[in-house]
Amino acid sequence: MNFELSEEQQLIQDSVAKFVQDNYALEERQKLVAGKTGFSAEHWSTMAELGWLGLTVNEADGGFGGNQIDTMLVMEQFGKGLVLEPFFASIVLGARALGLGGSEALRAELMPGIIDGSRQLALAYAEEQSRFDLDDVVTHAKVDGSDFVINGTKCMVQSAATADQIIVSARTSGGQTDRGGISLFVVDASADGVQVTGFPTVDGLQSAEVKLTDVAVPADRLIGELDQGYAILEAVAMDGILAVSAEAVGAMEMLYKDTVEYISEREQFDHPLSDFQVLQHRMVDMFMEYEQCKSLLYRATLEAVQGGTEAMRTVHALKHYVGKAGVMIGENAVQSHGGMGVTEELRIGHFFKRLLVIDAQFGNSDYHLEKFAA
Amino acid sequence: MRHIVDIDLSPEDLQFQEEVQAFLTDNAYAHGEDYNAWRMKWFKLAREKGGWDIPKWPVEFGGPGWTPTQHYIWEKETAAANIPWDLPFGLSMLAPVLMNYGNKEQQDRFLPDIRDRKVNWCQGYSEPGAGSDLANLKTKAVLADDGTHYTVNGTKIWTTLAHIADWIFCLTRTDDSGIKQEGITFLLFPMKQEGVEVKPIITLGGSHSVNMVHFTDVKVPVENRVGEENKGWTYAKGLLQHERTGLAGISKSLVALEKLKEQARSVKRGNGTLLDEPSFRTKVAELEVDLLASEFTELRSLASAAAGSDPGPESSILKLKGTEIQQRIQKLTVEAGGLFSSAWGALPVGPGFARAGMSGYLASRAYTIYGGASEVQKDVIAKNVLGIKKSGS
Numbered sequence: 001m002n003f004e005l006s007e008e009q010q011l012i013q014d015s016v017a018k019f020v021q022d023n024y025a026l027e028e029r030q031k032l033v034a035g036k037t038g039f040s041a042e043h044w045s046t047m048a049e050l051g052w053l054g055l056t057v058n059e060a061d062g063g064f065g066g067n068q069i070d071t072m073l074v075m076e077q078f079g080k081g082l083v084l085e086p087f088f089a090s091i092v093l094g095a096r097a098l099g100l101g102g103s104e105a106l107r108a109e110l111m112p113g114i115i116d117g118s119r120q121l122a123l124a125y126a127e128e129q130s131r132f133d134l135d136d137v138v139t140h141a142k143v144d145g146s147d148f149v150i151n152g153t154k155c156m157v158q159s160a161a162t163a164d165q166i167i168v169s170a171r172t173s174g175g176q177t178d179r180g181g182i183s184l185f186v187v188d189a190s191a192d193g194v195q196v197t198g199f200p201t202v203d204g205l206q207s208a209e210v211k212l213t214d215v216a217v218p219a220d221r222l223i224g225e226l227d228q229g230y231a232i233l234e235a236v237a238m239d240g241i242l243a244v245s246a247e248a249v250g251a252m253e254m255l256y257k258d259t260v261e262y263i264s265e266r267e268q269f270d271h272p273l274s275d276f277q278v279l280q281h282r283m284v285d286m287f288m289e290y291e292q293c294k295s296l297l298y299r300a301t302l303e304a305v306q307g308g309t310e311a312m313r314t315v316h317a318l319k320h321y322v323g324k325a326g327v328m329i330g331e332n333a334v335q336s337h338g339g340m341g342v343t344e345e346l347r348i349g350h351f352f353k354r355l356l357v358i359d360a361q362f363g364n365s366d367y368h369l370e371k372f373a374a
Numbered sequence: 375m376r377h378i379v380d381i382d383l384s385p386e387d388l389q390f391q392e393e394v395q396a397f398l399t400d401n402a403y404a405h406g407e408d409y410n411a412w413r414m415k416w417f418k419l420a421r422e423k424g425g426w427d428i429p430k431w432p433v434e435f436g437g438p439g440w441t442p443t444q445h446y447i448w449e450k451e452t453a454a455a456n457i458p459w460d461l462p463f464g465l466s467m468l469a470p471v472l473m474n475y476g477n478k479e480q481q482d483r484f485l486p487d488i489r490d491r492k493v494n495w496c497q498g499y500s501e502p503g504a505g506s507d508l509a510n511l512k513t514k515a516v517l518a519d520d521g522t523h524y525t526v527n528g529t530k531i532w533t534t535l536a537h538i539a540d541w542i543f544c545l546t547r548t549d550d551s552g553i554k555q556e557g558i559t560f561l562l563f564p565m566k567q568e569g570v571e572v573k574p575i576i577t578l579g580g581s582h583s584v585n586m587v588h589f590t591d592v593k594v595p596v597e598n599r600v601g602e603e604n605k606g607w608t609y610a611k612g613l614l615q616h617e618r619t620g621l622a623g624i625s626k627s628l629v630a631l632e633k634l635k636e637q638a639r640s641v642k643r644g645n646g647t648l649l650d651e652p653s654f655r656t657k658v659a660e661l662e663v664d665l666l667a668s669e670f671t672e673l674r675s676l677a678s679a680a681a682g683s684d685p686g687p688e689s690s691i692l693k694l695k696g697t698e699i700q701q702r703i704q705k706l707t708v709e710a711g712g713l714f715s716s717a718w719g720a721l722p723v724g725p726g727f728a729r730a731g732m733s734g735y736l737a738s739r740a741y742t743i744y745g746g747a748s749e750v751q752k753d754v755i756a757k758n759v760l761g762i763k764k765s766g767s
Contacts, residue, residue: 126713128724129642131641131643131712131713132712132713155713155714155723155724156713156714156716156717156723156724197721199717199718199719199720199721199723200718200719201716201717201718202715202716202717202718202732202736203716207716207717209723267503268505268506268507268510269506269507269510276749278749278752279749327705331739334578334739335739335742335743335747335748338505338506338743338747339500339505339531339532339584339740339743339744341739341743342577342578342736342739342740342743343575343576343577343578344576344577344578344580345575345576349578352578353578353736356708356715356716356732356735357716360712360713360715360716361713364709364712366651366653366654366709369653370651370652370653
């Protein structure tokens with residue numbers, strides 16, 4: 001086995017690490033969180049200039065043709081600074097869905113803007129009743145001449161308020177939870193009948209409710225075949241899980257390291273807290289959970305690169321573990337920091353909140369353990 | 375509601391229970407009523423019942439003199455009812471200290487206003503360098519040469535509701551020549567005065583309830599000292615025991631668990647609900663088992679209190695178990711909310727409980743930190759209950 005990064009990969013990792021180092025001190029991040037869009041347009045341009053937005057886009061579409069390993073390298077570093085720009089929504093989810101199922105004309109129309117950062121995508125898959133099931137879709141699209149007309153409400157759509165196009169899963173045939181009969185549509189956020197209501201999430205990121213009322217979408221905005229959208233959605237979700245898991249691993253590393261540093265410095269009872277064995281062992285437990293997560297992340301990512309959705313079972317294992325370990329590491333980091341741990345002033349609380357949100361994204365720890373065991 | 379110990383209730387207890395239920399029902403908040411007026415009326419009527427406004431105060435200070443069983447009934451019934459908000463600082467923390475260690479003038483001066491909910495108190499204990507190691511506190515109080523007043527300088531942290539408090543009871547350092555626990559003095563003084571500066575600390579849930587408080591040359595008349603100089607630690611220690619017992623919240627957790635089940639039932643999954651899913655149901659069941667045990671641990675603690683002993687080791691166990699249970703309930707509420715628990719801000723998104731679930735969970739992380747962190751509680755149990763001695767100490 002070879003876990004060494006190639007020279008190219010090492011360059012990507014270093015450049016993302018430097019970006020995070022230079023731009024994502026907590027105070028600067030929180031200023032962006034409080035801003036209108038919740039991220040920095042300047043950072044977004046930087047990401048485009050450095051080629052990150054096209055990293056995983058096919059070469060034929062103007063990208064660099066990278067794979068899930070490249071995404072992992074970027075997201076793990078992003079996790080160390082809790083980066084706010086919509087890389088995940090627009091690139092990992094949006095561009096990936098478009099790349100997998102978009103027609104040549106559609107890709108030619110949209111990809112250049114995605115890669116240069118002038119166009120943002122979002123992926124709307126969840127609904128009020130769907131919980132974590134991608135195949136539970138009530139929003140429906142009906143044929144009307146050469147158009148489709150979409151009605152329904154999509155929930156918790158990350159980064160949708162600033163997106164130009166939203167990829168929407170809608171039912172075109174079958175029952176509420178049938179996998180066949182789900183189709184994916186590229187919907188213009190500015191189209192008549194589209195109402196996007198943005199709100200923050202507890203981790204400082206942006207989400208939205210997307211209400212679709214008689215939205216007319218031309219048939220050429222279909223991604224993949226009619227009724228066959230689920231396979232694409234599943235593949236994209238798998239990449240999404242790998243990406244947020246990489247981000248989580250980055251956040252976990254910061255949490256355990258910050259905590260080790262804190263207990264080594266903080267004195268109580270005339271000793272540094274690190275003199276207390278119960279805390280030493282807790283640090284070791286946190287460290288072990290982090291390392292195990294990292295192993296599963298590598299395993300699942302490599303399997304996905306080699307076998308596509310064949311890797312799904314390992315991905316379930318990963319997402320289960322990320323949820324469980326994220327909460328364990330987060331809760332213990334907070335506890336070990338005492339009162340300081342529950343304030344907004346230290347970054348550990350922010351990493352913890354991000355890990356809580358990641359646990360719910362694309363299914364929580366319990367959900368994936370169930371899928372893994374099935 | 376289940377009442378596990380109903381079988382043990384005597385006819386008198388059952389009658390008391392009915393009386394409590396009737397009181398709570400008759401005086402429940404009516405929609406649209408002026409909240410503050412209702413709150414004050416509620417305490418007045420509770421007082422007329424014979425000290426129901428101060429259940430835990432001894433008879434000589436106006437308390438109802440209930441048996442442990444009656445206290446238990448009160449806890450259970452009020453946990454399920456909507457009773458007016460109340461703060462523990464004056465009522466449950468300072469009042470017992472004044473009753474035990476304050477002089478007659480201090481009791482007459484401070485207790486009535488506490489009882490009438492007229493004066494809000496806050497607790498000046500923790501400091502930036504004195505958290506779990508509370509006795510390490512450094513806020514200095516220097517007695518003037520003429521012996522009339524102290525001058526207080528220093529910083530307190532995690533001071534809950536200091537920004538709305540009228541008065542503070544404060545541990546100060548008056549002697550640092552000996553061991554840390556000796557040389558601490560218990561002072562009372564107003565918050566709204568020159569030299570007292572309150573700075574908010576925003577906690578993970580985004581809310582402001584705790585503060586940093588700075589004292590600069592605050593003058594405190596010597597008659598505001600409780601007990602003797604340098605003996606404050608002894609008084610405070612007893613108070614910490616009271617605080618810990620109060621933090622277990624077993625009755626409230628029983629109510630919260632029922633609410634959690636209701637919320638999980640409202641999340642439809644296939645033909646059933648989230649509560650039918652094995653992983654979720656197992657966690658709820660485990661919680662319920664822990665609560666069954668904790669409820670009786672609390673009763674055993676009450677029984678020993680009734681026999682005249684201090685709330686001793688059981689109170690430490692209860693705080694540990696009780697706070698852990700509260701955290702687990704909050705965590706499951708977040709899980710029940712699924713994706714929607716992440717939504718933040720004013721907009722209602724998803725099921726109603728999800729937004730409150732996340733704030734509740736984040737706030738609950740402090741439960742195992744304040745009032746003596748769990749690690750310290752375990753040290754206390756190891757030392758005092760199990761008699762484990764560290765070598766070299």
